[in-house]
Amino acid sequence: MPDHRGDSVSELRITLGGDERVVAAGTTAGEALEADGRTVIAARVGGQPRDLAYVLADGDVVEPIEIGSDEGLAIVRHSAAHVMAQAVQELFPKARLGIGPPVENGFYYDFDVEQPFQPEDIKRIEKRMREIVKQGQSFSRRVVTDTGAREELADEPYKLELIGLKGAAADEESVEVGGGELTIYDNLDAKSGELRWKDLCRGPHVPSTRVIPAFKLMRTGGAYWRGSEKNPQLQRIYGTAWDSRDRQDAYLKMLEEAEKRDHRRLGAELDLFSFPPEIGSGLPVFHPKGGTVRKALEDYSRKRHEESGYEFVSTPHITKSTLFETSGHLPWYGEDMFPPFEMDGAEYRLKPMNCPMHNLVFKARGRSYRELPLRLFELGTVYRFEKSGVAHGLTRVRGFTMDDSHIYCTPEQRSDELKSLLNFVLDLLREYGLSEFYLELSTKDDSDKFIGSDEDWAEATAALRDAAEESGLELVDDPGGAAFYGPKISVQAKDAIGRTWQLSTIQVDFNQPKRFGLEYQAADGTRKTPVMIHRALFGSIERFFGILLEHYAGALPPWLSPVQVVGIPIADDHVEYLEQVAARLRERGIRVEVDTSSDRMQKKIRNAQKQKIPYMLLAGDDDVAKGAVSFRYRSGEQNNAVPVADAIEEIVKAIEERVQI
Structure with a gap:
């Protein structure tokens, strides 16, 4: 406009x-x-x-x-990014500007500087920012021509490059250019109106720097210009900004708690998994205790899927590249795949998804409408070529196992199947201890990155919206966020400290059934194309594991804990008695250990607490004489002289009912 x-x-x-x-x-x-x-x-x-x-x-x-709305906070954060860039160039006149967008909970700006920023530099920059904010400089927008912008920003090589991208800029540059006209924002002195600083930007901004109530610089890092390793590496400064100091303090407190809950740290402390450099970035290995948790996650998922009418399949880790040409993934997804390799005169790839192979399972023989809906389920390991700087613990890896389902149904079954799928997903997530959700509906926009007819998209989107609304959960629209082959619902879950994680997805696909020539015989004898629905419950086992670790701060509920019970003898004489108790627990399927180390009893208790073991059974002379144990919980609460049979039944019941303690 x-x-x-x-x-x-x-x-x-x-x-x-x-x-x-x-x-x-x-x-x-x-x-x-x-x-x-x-x-x-x-x-x-x-x-x-x-x-x-x-x-x-x-x-x-x-x-x-x-100011307190999501859109308002984004404007505050974008304005804070400009104030930071002004402070940097005042303190480091040779610094050249990259980009400075708002991001979730904060902002960043990239700079080309002679030396990386040091902690003392960040303190100076933040101090100067506070002075600029206090001055109440105004943000003033003006339209410029391409030629005028190039003249004004002749000393800013990265801005000159962005000017050349006007109208075709990527999302990350959209705060700078990307619209129909170029604009520069001037920071003007509140009293004299004198120009203090300027930047190429689309805006909008707050009226004055005073309207930035709270901000803090957080950290620095390296970032390649426009995300390409072929470009220069710039220095990125991250910050956060809020509409009040109270909200910022709450956010910083949450970050402090999040650091304590970091699954990477917990994974090492609890001996669950590691990332050996000998294997490579983004490729975790699970230790025995981590493998136990993973097995518990997978076993319960298998059980619930079996009860809900899913059929289990298994497919290879590699395939000929032509499979992804058939599916349509190669031109759209090729950059995210590992490079191809030659074998037997053909080009092969590690699979980045399971769906094309499931299509071949469907196509392996003739199908009748009587078999539909056909629900195929696989815990299938896939491989995606995440950049090394993007890989992050278990939540962003290069090799991961998807709890992947593909449902084939008739058009008449689609609506009921989507509702059933969403209910199944939400119920199972609740059983893993998550309870607060909202839904995101990702649809197509007017860009050319989507395939399929408008009619197909409209019908699929309407069916997903209907299922989402029937769930009663908040529904947020995400225009343009759909996969290239169809719309999707994403389940967004909040963890114990209020962070939101995208978990399950349900996607309608009217592309692959046609590309693979999938058909079933309808009741009238004609051949028809099935509707295909993609559904991943956890997203990946690895990522879900990491999210649960952080949600529970490592104190997993008893049914998921790698060690559910530890026996702690008061003296060596009581080891044999606790081994007998442990044997009875193992007969009931309980994961139990007896601490036979040379440590004193109090240290054994502390060790069990550090390992976040749900139940401790202590035994001394009196307990042995009474056929009892002292029952100690992870919380520190303790019941003495509990008969062994009662203790076993309490533990078994808590695990069977998946209670939280």
């Missing part, structure tokens, strides 16, 4: 939240909203975010953007 400054209109008709208001020509969005600068920091005009100084045109629809 163009800037309407200078329109010769005697009066303007503005629509505000359904009400019409007639105002004078030249009215700004801020004046129309009667914003006070403390709550409303920007406006949405015709659906587009704008500065409060934006001059309105006749008939404009204006909505407020409040």
Whole structure:
């Protein structure tokens, strides 16, 4: 939308939240909203975010953007990124600017500097930022030509490159260019109006630097320009910004708690898994205790799938590349696959997904409508070529096992199947201890990255929306976020400290059944194409394992704990008695150990607590005489002289019922 400054209109008709208001020509969005600068920091005009100084045109629809909203926080964070860049260039005049977008919970800016930033540099930058904020410099937008922008930013090589990308910029550059016109934002002195700093940017921004209530610089790191290893490596400074100090303090406290819960640290402390450099980045190995947890996750998932009518399949780790040409993945997904290799005169690849092979299972023989819905399930290991800088513990790996299901059904069955699938997914996630969810519906936009007819997309999207709405959960739209072959629902789950994780996905695919020529015989004898639904419950076993570790801070519920019970003898004389108790527990399927180390009893208790073992059974002379144990819980609570049979039944019941302690 163009800037309407200078329109010769005697009066303007503005629509505000359904009400019409007639105002004078030249009215700004801020004046129309009667914003006070403390709550409303920007406006949405015709659906587009704008500065409060934006001059309105006749008939404009204006909505407020409040500082505490998601959109408002993004604007605050983007403005904080500009303040940081200004501070950096004032302190380091030779620093050249990269990009500085808002991101979830914060912002960053990339700089080309002679030396990496040191901790003392970050303190100086933050101090200078606070001075700039206190000065109340105003953000002023102006439209420039390509030539004018190049002249003004002649000393900024990365900005010059972005100017050349105008109209075709990637998402990460969209805060700089990417629109129909180039704009520069000037930071002006509050009193004199003198120019203090400027940057190529689309905006919008807060009216003044004073409208940045709380911010903090967090860390630094390296980042390749525009994400390519072929480009120069820049220095990236990350920060966070909020609409109040209270919210920022709460966020920083959450980060502190998250650091304590980091699954990578817990994995080492609890001896669950590791990432040997001899194997390579993003390729974990699971130790015996980690393997036990993983088996418990997988076994219960298999049990629930079997009860729900799924059939188990198994497919190879490698395949001829032509399979992904047939599926359509190679041109769309090739960069995320591991490089091909030659074997027997053909090109092979590690599989990055299981669905093409499941299609071949369906196609292996004729199918009747009586067999549908056909629900295929596999715990299939796949491989994706994540960049080494992106790999992160178990939550972003290069080799992982998907609990992958593909459902083939008739068009008439699609709606009920989607509802059933979503209920199954939510119920099973709750059994693993997650309880707070919302749903995201990813659909196509007007770009050319999607395949299939508009009619197919509309029908599939409507069916997914219907299933999501029937669940009663909050539904958030994600336009343009669909896979290239169809829309999807993503289950977003909150963990114990309020972070949101994307877990299960349910995707409708009307591409692969046609490409593979999948058919079934309908009731009238005709051959028809089935509807294909992709469904991953955990996403991957590895990632879900990491999320649960952080959710429970390592204290997994008894049914998932690698060691569920430890016997702690008060003296060596009591070891044999506890071994007998342990044998009875093992007969009931309980994972139990007896600590026979030379440590004193109190240290054995501390060791068990550090290992987050749910139950400790202590035994001394009195316990042996009474056929009892002292029952100690992970919380530190203890019941003495509990008959062994009662202790066993309590443990078995808690594990069978998957209680949380």
